[in-house]
Amino acid sequence: MTAASTPKTVTQPESFTFTKANLKTAKAIIARYPEGRQASAVLALLDLAQRQHDNWLPRAAMDAVAEMLDMPPIRVYEVATFYTMFNLAPVGRNFLQVCTTTPCWLCGSNEVLRACKDVLDIGPGESTADGSFSVVEVECLGACVNAPMLQLNDDYYEDLDYARTKALLEALKRGEAPDPGPQVARQASAPVTGPTTISETKV
Numbered sequence: 001m002t003a004a005s006t007p008k009t010v011t012q013p014e015s016f017t018f019t020k021a022n023l024k025t026a027k028a029i030i031a032r033y034p035e036g037r038q039a040s041a042v043l044a045l046l047d048l049a050q051r052q053h054d055n056w057l058p059r060a061a062m063d064a065v066a067e068m069l070d071m072p073p074i075r076v077y078e079v080a081t082f083y084t085m086f087n088l089a090p091v092g093r094n095f096l097q098v099c100t101t102t103p104c105w106l107c108g109s110n111e112v113l114r115a116c117k118d119v120l121d122i123g124p125g126e127s128t129a130d131g132s133f134s135v136v137e138v139e140c141l142g143a144c145v146n147a148p149m150l151q152l153n154d155d156y157y158e159d160l161d162y163a164r165t166k167a168l169l170e171a172l173k174r175g176e177a178p179d180p181g182p183q184v185a186r187q188a189s190a191p192v193t194g195p196t197t198i199s200e201t202k203v
């Protein structure tokens, strides 16, 4: 089992430059907004920068975005520090965001966190020493119907309990890629017991 690590200091790169492909994408995003309203592209550009930089945003990337959008850097820092979708320090390759807001908590998010602790030996705000997993607690991710749930990188895993979370994490540790979505036999967020309305259709 790998020991947990929580970096206290972050080594910041000296500079950040968009790749040629991402620069083209960034310019296309900026062009969607009227002249003088380029700042509206800040979220999209920060996301692009984070994806390019191993899922975290160094200060140099925020400064590069500020310069591209002609914004004071502090305004970009304000955005990046407000939204939990932006990571200001390195995170594991498997970045687990566990929702613990009321609906998920009532449906057992504590058991999801307990499975993370048991399988990965890390709690919220920690990463495994080998850099393969990080766990954070987040507020509602908008999938309350399928609570409790967690987000793994870009995918949602829903209808979790202790055993399903444990199975998911163990599969990830083996290098497998389990199907995202509900982890029980339901379609998307349809009732888990099957349709309760419009159960018959006529052609």
Ligand code: FES
Pocket: 099, 100, 101, 102, 103, 104, 105, 139, 140, 141, 142, 143, 144, 147, 148, 149
């Ligand atoms: S409360 Fe967890 S997704 Fe909404």
